[in-house]
Amino acid sequence: MREGFATPAPRATLRLAAATPERRRVAHALLAEAARGAGGHVEEAAGEVCLVGAEAGRAGRLRDLLDRLLGGAVLTPWPAPPLAPATPAPPANLAALDPWLDALDPLLVARRRRGWRLDAQGGAVPGFLRLDVARDVLAGLLGTYGADADLLDHAQRRMEARLLAALAEARLRQALLGAGPVRRLHLKLPAESGAALPQGLVVTVPLAAAADPVTLAARRAALAAAGCSLEMEGLDAEALTLVEPAALPMDLLRLAWSPALAADGPRRALAGVDPARLVLAGADGTEARDWARRQGIVQIESETPP
Numbered sequence: 001m002r003e004g005f006a007t008p009a010p011r012a013t014l015r016l017a018a019a020t021p022e023r024r025r026v027a028h029a030l031l032a033e034a035a036r037g038a039g040g041h042v043e044e045a046a047g048e049v050c051l052v053g054a055e056a057g058r059a060g061r062l063r064d065l066l067d068r069l070l071g072g073a074v075l076t077p078w079p080a081p082p083l084a085p086a087t088p089a090p091p092a093n094l095a096a097l098d099p100w101l102d103a104l105d106p107l108l109v110a111r112r113r114r115g116w117r118l119d120a121q122g123g124a125v126p127g128f129l130r131l132d133v134a135r136d137v138l139a140g141l142l143g144t145y146g147a148d149a150d151l152l153d154h155a156q157r158r159m160e161a162r163l164l165a166a167l168a169e170a171r172l173r174q175a176l177l178g179a180g181p182v183r184r185l186h187l188k189l190p191a192e193s194g195a196a197l198p199q200g201l202v203v204t205v206p207l208a209a210a211a212d213p214v215t216l217a218a219r220r221a222a223l224a225a226a227g228c229s230l231e232m233e234g235l236d237a238e239a240l241t242l243v244e245p246a247a248l249p250m251d252l253l254r255l256a257w258s259p260a261l262a263a264d265g266p267r268r269a270l271a272g273v274d275p276a277r278l279v280l281a282g283a284d285g286t287e288a289r290d291w292a293r294r295q296g297i298v299q300i301e302s303e304t305p306p
Contacts, residue, residue: 010056014063016049017072024049027070034062041305043126090143101158106166109138109159110176116306118298124306127299128184131176133159160188164195191219199227207234210243217249241265246272257282262291
C-alpha cells in the first residue's frame with residue numbers, strides 16, 4: 001500500500017510498469033540503487049515497481065533515464081496534492097448535526113497510519129494502511145458539541161462509516177490512500193453500516209466488543225464470507241491481564257506498545273497466541289521493534305520507516 005508522509009521538500013513517486021518477473025527484478029534493483037541518492041523507498045504491488053517519496057528533482061531525472069531503459073516510467077506527486085476542503089462552521093443545533101456530518105468533507109478528519117512488515121534481515125517493507133477518524137480534529141470542528149462524549153462518539157461512528165463510501169470516489173480515494181495500489185486496508189466500521197465491503201478489508205472493532213462473543217463471532221463469519229477480516233484494538237498491557245486473547249474470535253489483535261508488555265502477565269497472556277495474528281501499534285522506537293522481533297511479531301505500526 002502506498003501512503004505519503006509530509007516532508008519539507010517536494011517529493012514524488014516514480015512508477016515502472018514491470019509485468020514479467022525478470023523486468024520486476026531489474027526495475028527493483030535500479031530503483032533501490034536510486035533510493036540511496038534520491039531518498040524514498042521501493043515498493044512492489046499490482047505488477048508495478050515504485051520508488052515512493054523520492055526527492056522530486058532527482059526522481060524526474062531518473063524517470064527520463066529509466067523510461068529509455070525500460071519504458072513505462074511515470075512520475076507523480078507524492079503525496080498526491082489534495083484539494084483543500086473548506087472548514088465549515090459548527091452545526092447550528094442538534095437537529096442539524098447529522099446533516100452537517102453528512103456534508104463534512106472526510107479529508108478534514110481522516111488520519112492515515114502506516115503499517116510495516118518486518119523481514120528476517122532486520123529490515124521492513126510496507127505492509128498495510130490504517131485509515132481512521134482523528135477524534136480530536138472532529139471534536140474541534142464540532143465546536144461546543146465536541147465536548148459531549150456521547151455526541152462525539154456518534155459523530156465519530158458516522159464519519160467512520162463515511163470513510164468507506166469516500167473510497168469509492170476517485171478524488172477522495174487518492175487523497176485518502178495516496179498514489180498506487182493498496183495492499184491491505186484497516187478501517188473501523190459500525191456493524192449497522194450495511195455498506196458493501198471491498199474484498200480484503202480488515203474491519204477494526206474496540207475491546208468492548210469482546211463483551212458479546214456471540215455477536216462478535218457472527219460478525220467475523222459474515223466478514224469472512226465477504227472476503228474480509230476482523231481485528232480488535234485496545235489491547236494494552238493491562239487489558240491483556242483481563243481477557244484471554246487466544247480465545248477472542250479475531251483474525252488480528254492490535255497491541256498498544258508500552259514497555260509493560262514485557263511483564264510476566266502480558267507475556268503469559270500472549271503465550272498461546274499465534275504471532276501472525278498480532279499487530280504492534282506505536283512501534284516507533286528500537287525497544288518496541290526489538291520486543292516485536294523476540295515475540296515473532298512481524299506486523300508493526302510506526303510513524304517512520306523501521
